[in-house]
Amino acid sequence: MTGAQIRFLTLLRRETTRFFKIKRQTLGAPLLETFLYISVFGAALGSRIDQLHGVDYVVFIIPGLIMMAWATNAFSNNSSSLLQQKFQRSIDDQLSSPASPLELLLALSLGGFLRGGIVAVLTFVAARILIDVPIEHIEVLLPGLFLVGFFFAQLGVLVGLRAEQFDDVSFYQTFILQPLIFLGGVFYSATLLPEPFETLTQFNPVYYMIGLVRYGFIGYSETNIALSLVFLVVACTALFALNLRLFGRGYRLRA
Amino acid sequence: MYALAINELVKRYPTGTEALKGVSLEIEEGEFYGLLGPNGAGKSTLIHCTTGLAQPTSGSIEIFGHDAVHHYGDARLAVGLAPQEPNLDWFLTIEESLDFHGGYFGMPRKDRKERATELLDAFSLTDKRHEKTRFLSGGMKRRLILARALMHRPKLLILDEPTAGVDVELRLELWHYVQRINQEGTTILLTTHYLEEAEQLCTKIAFINGGEIVATGTSADLAREYNVTSLEDAYLALVGRGELSRAHVPVADA
Numbered sequence: 001m002t003g004a005q006i007r008f009l010t011l012l013r014r015e016t017t018r019f020f021k022i023k024r025q026t027l028g029a030p031l032l033e034t035f036l037y038i039s040v041f042g043a044a045l046g047s048r049i050d051q052l053h054g055v056d057y058v059v060f061i062i063p064g065l066i067m068m069a070w071a072t073n074a075f076s077n078n079s080s081s082l083l084q085q086k087f088q089r090s091i092d093d094q095l096s097s098p099a100s101p102l103e104l105l106l107a108l109s110l111g112g113f114l115r116g117g118i119v120a121v122l123t124f125v126a127a128r129i130l131i132d133v134p135i136e137h138i139e140v141l142l143p144g145l146f147l148v149g150f151f152f153a154q155l156g157v158l159v160g161l162r163a164e165q166f167d168d169v170s171f172y173q174t175f176i177l178q179p180l181i182f183l184g185g186v187f188y189s190a191t192l193l194p195e196p197f198e199t200l201t202q203f204n205p206v207y208y209m210i211g212l213v214r215y216g217f218i219g220y221s222e223t224n225i226a227l228s229l230v231f232l233v234v235a236c237t238a239l240f241a242l243n244l245r246l247f248g249r250g251y252r253l254r255a
Numbered sequence: 256m257y258a259l260a261i262n263e264l265v266k267r268y269p270t271g272t273e274a275l276k277g278v279s280l281e282i283e284e285g286e287f288y289g290l291l292g293p294n295g296a297g298k299s300t301l302i303h304c305t306t307g308l309a310q311p312t313s314g315s316i317e318i319f320g321h322d323a324v325h326h327y328g329d330a331r332l333a334v335g336l337a338p339q340e341p342n343l344d345w346f347l348t349i350e351e352s353l354d355f356h357g358g359y360f361g362m363p364r365k366d367r368k369e370r371a372t373e374l375l376d377a378f379s380l381t382d383k384r385h386e387k388t389r390f391l392s393g394g395m396k397r398r399l400i401l402a403r404a405l406m407h408r409p410k411l412l413i414l415d416e417p418t419a420g421v422d423v424e425l426r427l428e429l430w431h432y433v434q435r436i437n438q439e440g441t442t443i444l445l446t447t448h449y450l451e452e453a454e455q456l457c458t459k460i461a462f463i464n465g466g467e468i469v470a471t472g473t474s475a476d477l478a479r480e481y482n483v484t485s486l487e488d489a490y491l492a493l494v495g496r497g498e499l500s501r502a503h504v505p506v507a508d509a
Contacts, residue, residue: 001363002361003360003361003362004361006358006361006362006363007358007359007360007361009358010355010358010359011358011359013355013358014344014347014355017346017347017351018346021346022346084345085344088342088343088344088345089338089340089342090342090343090344090345092308092336092338092342093342093344093355093356093359093403094359095307095308096306096307096308096331096334096336097331097356097359097360098327098328098329098331098332098359098360098361099359250310254303254307254308254309254310255268255300255303255308255309255310
């Protein structure tokens, strides 16, 4: 293995070590949260709701919950990890190493991506045991989920870079991310909304992400799949390029 | 070839503060070099520019002939930094801190394991190797920071006030250790506020003030330059506080 490969794997291992060391908070809590959503919205409320677009209500919401698990965990992992390291200045040990901005950014991004992926997979396995969740279009599901995870991982890095205190991170999570996800149609179909809310939903980017994942699982979508994929690829590329530029400049990392 | 060659280094912060105003400095390979100056003189900024923690506005920095600013890979491999403030990763244990640092510098696993064992022993940290860094005492953190700086066997070791706030025995222990590695060939750049420390350890000293190197030489050279008899008095003359010289302080009755 070359020095650069060892370096990159160590940077990545630092991220995974962090979230495994506090796994009750980083893996246990999100799993419990998803389980509670399934119980409350699926089993309790869902028993009162007829089928939605040809599937049981609980099956209809599972794709959105899995996407939400990946997105929120990728985001919160990266924003918190980066801010904590900036706060403790422990990031200086990495910044004074030969690691390039690309290596630093990729390792940090993948940390959150992997944590989100683990929570999403465990959510899927648990849901699959309890409910018969189909997978109709794996060729859309996998790239869709990967792109969503990568997008929110990058967003987490960006917010972590900009943040100067923990309140900054929780602001983005509570006042921007959560409303976008909840109003993006995790728990309902936008076609059921009265105007102007149905039209407004179409301006929410998360709506298209949920559409992709839901199509992958149950074969139903209210959005254009090809366009959504293209939009996500462009958004991921733009965000990654922005973060790379900021890392290269040492934005809020180097004096 | 110089271990460290800094030429016309300027660092201007976005606020407009010019922390370094065209600093030039050359440190010979194998030297034990002291950088002294009052708070805010530019010592830490110079160290941060050298180690990649700050981006110079202009000027050049070479470490063993390698550009440390733009093509920094080889330059950073040659430098170990023990910073002024403990900056340990709270999530890691002592042993992991050394292991991860070695990994950041591309050391293979077997080499990391052997080097970490050696340093844990040298700094009396073996018994606490599995303790998380956040629960360590100040002295233990200091030991670990120095061990971490040495993990990848740097040819240039930068010590930014390494003995600030540590007890006498640890200070002397660190002196012995850094003197030994200097004799074994490691070049050392030391900043300190303890002038007797600089006098005892450094073969050459530079005074920095207001972002400029104002004098360099041995301890005796500097005393001569300021027309006084000790390094401490030369320093007091530099900062314009000659009236504080020990020569004016009466000795307490026994």
